Structure formats: structure tokens, C-alpha cells
Amino acid sequence: MEDRFIRTFVLFCILTIVFGILERFWPSIPNQPRLRRGLGTDILYWFVTPMVSQILAIATAAILLLPFYLLIGRPLELNSILAGYGPIAKIPLWQQGLIVIFIGDFIGYWTHRINHRMPVLWGYHAVHHSAETLDWLSAVRVHPFNDMFSKGLKAVPIMLLGFSPLAADLYSPILSSYIAFIHANVPWHYGPFRHILASPAFHRWHHEMDRRAWGKNYAGLFPIFDVIFGTFYLPLDKQPREFGIDGETMTENFIGQMLYPIHYWKTLWQNHKANKQLLEKES
Numbered sequence: 357m358e359d360r361f362i363r364t365f366v367l368f369c370i371l372t373i374v375f376g377i378l379e380r381f382w383p384s385i386p387n388q389p390r391l392r393r394g395l396g397t398d399i400l401y402w403f404v405t406p407m408v409s410q411i412l413a414i415a416t417a418a419i420l421l422l423p424f425y426l427l428i429g430r431p432l433e434l435n436s437i438l439a440g441y442g443p444i445a446k447i448p449l450w451q452q453g454l455i456v457i458f459i460g461d462f463i464g465y466w467t468h469r470i471n472h473r474m475p476v477l478w479g480y481h482a483v484h485h486s487a488e489t490l491d492w493l494s495a496v497r498v499h500p501f502n503d504m505f506s507k508g509l510k511a512v513p514i515m516l517l518g519f520s521p522l523a524a525d526l527y528s529p530i531l532s533s534y535i536a537f538i539h540a541n542v543p544w545h546y547g548p549f550r551h552i553l554a555s556p557a558f559h560r561w562h563h564e565m566d567r568r569a570w571g572k573n574y575a576g577l578f579p580i581f582d583v584i585f586g587t588f589y590l591p592l593d594k595q596p597r598e599f600g601i602d603g604e605t606m607t608e609n610f611i612g613q614m615l616y617p618i619h620y621w622k623t624l625w626q627n628h629k630a631n632k633q634l635l636e637k638e639s
Contacts, residue, residue: 360406360407361403361407363529364402364403364406364407365403368402371492371533371536375491375492375536375537375540376390378540378542379491379492379540379542382542382543382544383541383542383543384541384542384543384556384557384560384595384596385595385597388489388491388541389489392489392491393488393489393608394487394488394489394497394608397497397608397609397610398487398493398494398496398497399493400610401496401497401498401610402493402496404500405496405500405503408500409498409500409503409504409507410503412503412504413503413504413506413507413508414511416504416505416507416508417507417508417511417512417515420508421511421515421516424512424516437515437521438520438521438522440452440515440518440519440520440523441518442518443518444519445518449522449523449526450523450526452519452520452523453523453524453525453526453527454527455519455523456514456519456523456524457524457527457531458578459513459514459517460510460514461575461576461577461578461581462581463509463514464506464510464576465574465575465581465582465585466574467505467506467509467510468506468574468575468576469574469587471502471505471506472571472574475620475621475624476621477502477505478620479616479617479620479621480499480501480502480505480617481499482601482606482616482620483497483498483499483502483613483616484497484498484499484502485563485599485600485601486601486606486613486616487563487599487600488599488600488605489599490539490560490563490596490599491539491540491541492537492539492540492541493536493539494539494563495536495538495539496536499613499614499616499617500614501617531577534577535576537556538554538555538556538558538559538560539556539559539560540556542556543556543557543595544556545557545558545590550579550590551579551588552578552579552580553577553578553579554573554575554576554577554578555590557590557595557596558573558579558590559573560596560599561573561589561590561591561596562574563596563599564596564597564598565600565602566596566598568589569589569596571587572588572589573588573589573590
């Protein structure tokens with residue numbers, strides 16, 4: 357646990373310097389405030405996510421995998437699980453990692469899309485979209501349940517295929533840094549390569565309040581999934597400017613954001629009752 361905290365702190369310091377330079381000299385939105393609303397909350401998320409959310413995601417994956425492992429007779433010893441199994445276990449670990457990143461992004465595309473489409477899940481995912489000033493640190497504003505759900509659904513099929521759970525872990529610092537990068541306040545879209553790799557402009561449009569951008573750009577790394585499934589949106593003549601959740605300003609209090617899903621579901625239920633009463637009166 358101490359080593360995880362130290363790695364998290366060191367990465368935070370490095371990225372603060374790197375993205376501070378990038379956002380200062382190549383801003384998508386010039387003069388965007390650095391000491392913005394919610395900064396302290398997002399710094400707290402930076403440490404909560406790896407220390408709590410990722411542990412919960414691992415526990416969730418373990419619970420979901422247990423009946424499958426028992427069914428196929430896999431040993432439950434740690435060394436056996438970390439080694440993977442079947443033909444895939446014979447692939448070098450670094451190659452497994454590259455394959456896992458691609459498969460994981462495909463699964464992530466659909467789990468992300470589900471988070472937007474299902475009200476019961478949107479209550480959690482809305483926390484991530486609540487940032488009204490989008491920068492690299494906004495990437496870690498994720499409700500623990502949202503993180504647990506998304507990562508758990510990725511881990512289960514990948515491990516059932518026989519991949520070692522260590523495979524993706526090889527690239528986790530790079531992936532964490534890149535996810536922060538695509539939230540950063542920089543305008544880059546990669547030109548002719550914009551359909552191949554997610555760029556800051558691509559992902560920042562996903563957070564845009566403009567209705568033309570709603571339901572677009574779900575992929576975390578490979579926009580080709582959005583191209584294939586008709587959700588790609590990346591105008592080259594302008595940059596996204598307005599962020600947040602439609603019709604509401606969420607509290608920047610950490611506990612308040614943890615409890616936001618309850619508030620959201622309560623509002624949905626009240627609206628449902630009001631609509632039902634209106635229909636009954638009209639009939």
C-alpha cells in the first residue's frame with residue numbers, strides 16, 4: 357500500500373509539471389484558470405482512485421471470476437492466476453499487454469456507452485462529466501462504483517481468455533498518463549491519424565455540452581470503434597468550450613459527489629411521479 361501511494365505521488369508530481377507546460381504554451385482554451393473550481397476535490401480523487409477504486413475493481417473481478425474458475429477446474433493459487441492459462445499464457449507478457457489494451461478498449465467502448473444510456477449507471481458516471489473546467493486532472497474524477505463497474509467488466513472476459521492480469525499492469529503508468537493527457541487543455545487532434553488514436557480534441561468533445569456532441573466519442577484509446585459504430589465526432593474547425601452535465605451544476609464536495617447518484621435517482625423518481633399524475637389528470 358505504501359509503495360502504491362509513493363508511485364501515485366511521484367506520477368502526480370511529474371504530470372503536474374508536464375501538463376502544466378503543455379497547457380500553458382498550447383492551450384485549447386486560452387487563459388483557462390488553473391486554480392479552478394473543484395481542484396482540491398480532483399487532487400483527492402487522484403489518490404483515492406488507485407488506493408480504493410482499483411482495489412474494489414480487483415475484488416469485484418475476483419468475485420465474478422470465482423464461479424467460472426471453479427467450473428473449469430482452475431487452481432485458485434495466486435501464482436497460477438498470475439501466470440494465465442491455455443495457449444495465450446505462452447505469449448510473452450509484453451505482447452499479451454498490447455493485446456489486452458486493444459480488447460480492453462473494445463469492451464470499454466461498450467461499457468462507457470452503457471454508462472451513458474442507462475439511468476441507473478448515469479447517476480455514477482455523471483460525476484466524471486461534472487467538471488466544468490476540463491484539464492488533465494479531470495480524468496481522475498470518477499465515482500468508485502463507476503470505476504469498479506467499468507474495470508470489473510473489462511477484467512473478467514480478459515482473464516477468462518487466459519491472459520495474465522500482470523499483462524496490462526506493465527503499461528498502467530503509460531495508460532494512466534495518456535488518459536490524463538486526452539483530458540488536458542490542449543487542442544491537438546492528430547490530423548490524418550485522428551481515427552487511429554484518441555486525441556485530446558477527440559475526448560474533450562465527448563465532455564462538450566453542445567448537443568451535437570452528445571453520445572459521441574466513447575472510445576478511450578482507439579477511435580476506430582466510434583467510426584465503426586457511428587459515434588465518431590471531431591470537427592477540425594473548432595474546439596470544445598463548454599463542459600459539465602446538462603441542466604445542473606454538481607457540488608464540488610467529495611462526499612456530495614459520492615452521494616450524487618442517490619440525488620439523481622430521487623429526482624428521476626419525482627419526475628416520474630409528476631408525469632404520471634399529469635397523465636392521470638389529463639385522462
